[in-house]
Amino acid sequence: MIRAFGLCLLALPAVAQEVPRFVEETASAGLTHSYSGDWEYMVGGGVAVFDCTGDDRPEVFMAGGAAPAGFWRNDSPTGGALTLTVQTSGLELTGVTGAYPLDVDSDGITDLALLRVGEDVLMRGLGDCRFQRANEAWGFDGGDAWSTAFAATWETGQEFPTLAIGTYIDRTQEAFPWGNCTDNHLHRPAGRGYGTRVPLTPSYCTLSLLFTDWNASGRKSLRVSNDREYYKGGQEQMWHLPTGDAPRLYTEAEGWKRLRIWGMGIASTDLNADGYPEFYLTSMADHKLQTLVAPAPGTTPDYSDVAWARGVTAHRPFVGDDPRPSTGWHAQFADVNNDTRADLFVAKGNVWDMPDFALADPNNLLLQGPDGVFVEVADKAGTASMQPSRGAAVVDLNADGALDLVVVNRNAPAQVWRNAGPVGNWVRLALSQPGPNPTAIGAFVEVQSGDRRQRHEVTVGGGHASGIWGPQHFGLGAADKAQVRVIWPDGHISGWQEVTANQTVVVDR
Numbered sequence: 403m404i405r406a407f408g409l410c411l412l413a414l415p416a417v418a419q420e421v422p423r424f425v426e427e428t429a430s431a432g433l434t435h436s437y438s439g440d441w442e443y444m445v446g447g448g449v450a451v452f453d454c455t456g457d458d459r460p461e462v463f464m465a466g467g468a469a470p471a472g473f474w475r476n477d478s479p480t481g482g483a484l485t486l487t488v489q490t491s492g493l494e495l496t497g498v499t500g501a502y503p504l505d506v507d508s509d510g511i512t513d514l515a516l517l518r519v520g521e522d523v524l525m526r527g528l529g530d531c532r533f534q535r536a537n538e539a540w541g542f543d544g545g546d547a548w549s550t551a552f553a554a555t556w557e558t559g560q561e562f563p564t565l566a567i568g569t570y571i572d573r574t575q576e577a578f579p580w581g582n583c584t585d586n587h588l589h590r591p592a593g594r595g596y597g598t599r600v601p602l603t604p605s606y607c608t609l610s611l612l613f614t615d616w617n618a619s620g621r622k623s624l625r626v627s628n629d630r631e632y633y634k635g636g637q638e639q640m641w642h643l644p645t646g647d648a649p650r651l652y653t654e655a656e657g658w659k660r661l662r663i664w665g666m667g668i669a670s671t672d673l674n675a676d677g678y679p680e681f682y683l684t685s686m687a688d689h690k691l692q693t694l695v696a697p698a699p700g701t702t703p704d705y706s707d708v709a710w711a712r713g714v715t716a717h718r719p720f721v722g723d724d725p726r727p728s729t730g731w732h733a734q735f736a737d738v739n740n741d742t743r744a745d746l747f748v749a750k751g752n753v754w755d756m757p758d759f760a761l762a763d764p765n766n767l768l769l770q771g772p773d774g775v776f777v778e779v780a781d782k783a784g785t786a787s788m789q790p791s792r793g794a795a796v797v798d799l800n801a802d803g804a805l806d807l808v809v810v811n812r813n814a815p816a817q818v819w820r821n822a823g824p825v826g827n828w829v830r831l832a833l834s835q836p837g838p839n840p841t842a843i844g845a846f847v848e849v850q851s852g853d854r855r856q857r858h859e860v861t862v863g864g865g866h867a868s869g870i871w872g873p874q875h876f877g878l879g880a881a882d883k884a885q886v887r888v889i890w891p892d893g894h895i896s897g898w899q900e901v902t903a904n905q906t907v908v909v910d911r
Contacts, residue, residue: 446499500867553863657702
């Protein structure tokens with residue numbers, strides 16, 4: 403069943419490769435924040451974006467590192483200038499590196515997982531954008547590590563989600579951190595709470611995690627991106643998650659290829675709607691765009707790198723005179739001009755005055771063309787910040803259907819840009835089903851408009867220390883209607899339903 407709500411704004415259809423204009427409104431919006439700290443905060447610096455007032459305008463939470471985290475209520479008028487108001491929320495902890503919103507207890511109120519240097523904390527949403535600690539109530543062991551990555555999924559028959567938390571270096575080994583990566587952990591539920599956490603050994607200084615049904619098998623696997631700067635003998639990883647059994651790594655015998663990069667962020671989308679998502683992996687100098695060599699149900703994880711062919715290597719600054727390699731962090735696929743093709747944002751920034759890598763390292767905004775090749779437009783769009791960026795979110799802050807941009811910078815002010823268009827038509831789809839996992843994490847959403855089909859996997863995780871919780875955004879180009887269907891987490895496929903453009907639509911199970 404389809405339910406629509408919100409103000410319907412008719413946008414001007416965009417032509418191919420229309421470059422939207424982004425207007426920085428950091429100061430006028432009221433955003434004053436910085437992710438600060440020394441070596442324990444050289445990674446992390448995430449942002450979480452979610453609507454906790456029910457007005458279809460997501461609020462903004464930012465990790466603060468050594469400083470307190472911050473929360474801003476979104477008071478932006480529809481289609482107008484961005485307005486963010488500081489509000490006390492219960493989330494003002496120090497030591498926060500990242501944050502991911504999700505509804506842990508399926509009560510319809512958004513909760514928040516806080517990654518920290520020290521104990522990780524699950525914060526239960528109380529309504530009205532207020533939160534309280536829930537570790538004890540939910541039996542969650544937050545440990546005492548340097549946490550830098552998060553992902554969540556619902557396993558079959560469980561009331562609570564399975565959580566994966568990735569950690570970085572043993573912070574007691576500052577003098578010689580190499581080879582001192584700490585264990586990642588899987589937190590599987592025990593009823594309405596959590597049992598003993600399970601170490602994911604070996605662990606290799608993880609900076610991004612993502613649960614994904616990468617081969618259309620109906621079962622999620624856990625992708626892990628690791629930083630080769632500090633591990634010894636490590637590589638990128640993917641874990642099987644057998645129901646009721648211990649997780650185990652995919653092996654070379656199963657088709658997994660050894661890959662060693664400075665893995666920092668994972669972004670995924672199904673670029674050609676064939677049922678098999680592509681994966682973009684950020685790194686230092688050597689970004690990857692992976693696609694299955696032989697996509698088929700139950701296929702082996704044999705990936706080829708098509709970053710060069712698709713124009714998304716992003717391996718050095720595209721403006722300025724610094725020839726040294728770039729350092730990539732958060733990455734996100736999002737259709738910023740609403741032309742039905744996923745574009746790609748990449749946050750960039752030197753780790754900490756590393757002399758072999760670019761210091762003036764602008765963020766990337768890569769628009770996908772009709773031929774599937776991406777073109778850099780950050781300088782034309784106005785988003786090519788030279789600040790040392792970390793986490794980010796491409797999300798509609800003022801409910802006008804044009805995706806805006808929030809970026810967290812390390813030891814520098816955070817930034818926010820409003821997308822002033824031009825953009826095409828759009829639709830946002832919010833999934834709803836009864837029982838646990840009410841927003842259908844793990845589902846696939848398909849949208850058909852004209853001869854274009856788009857396909858999103860609904861996930862919690864990926865990026866770098868940053869998460870978005872809310873409806874799935876689809877650009878529709880010039881189309882004023884679209885057909886929608888959902889492959890629900892249990893494999894049930896809904897029938898195609900028609901929706902009208904330029905509104906938020908609830909799709910009920």
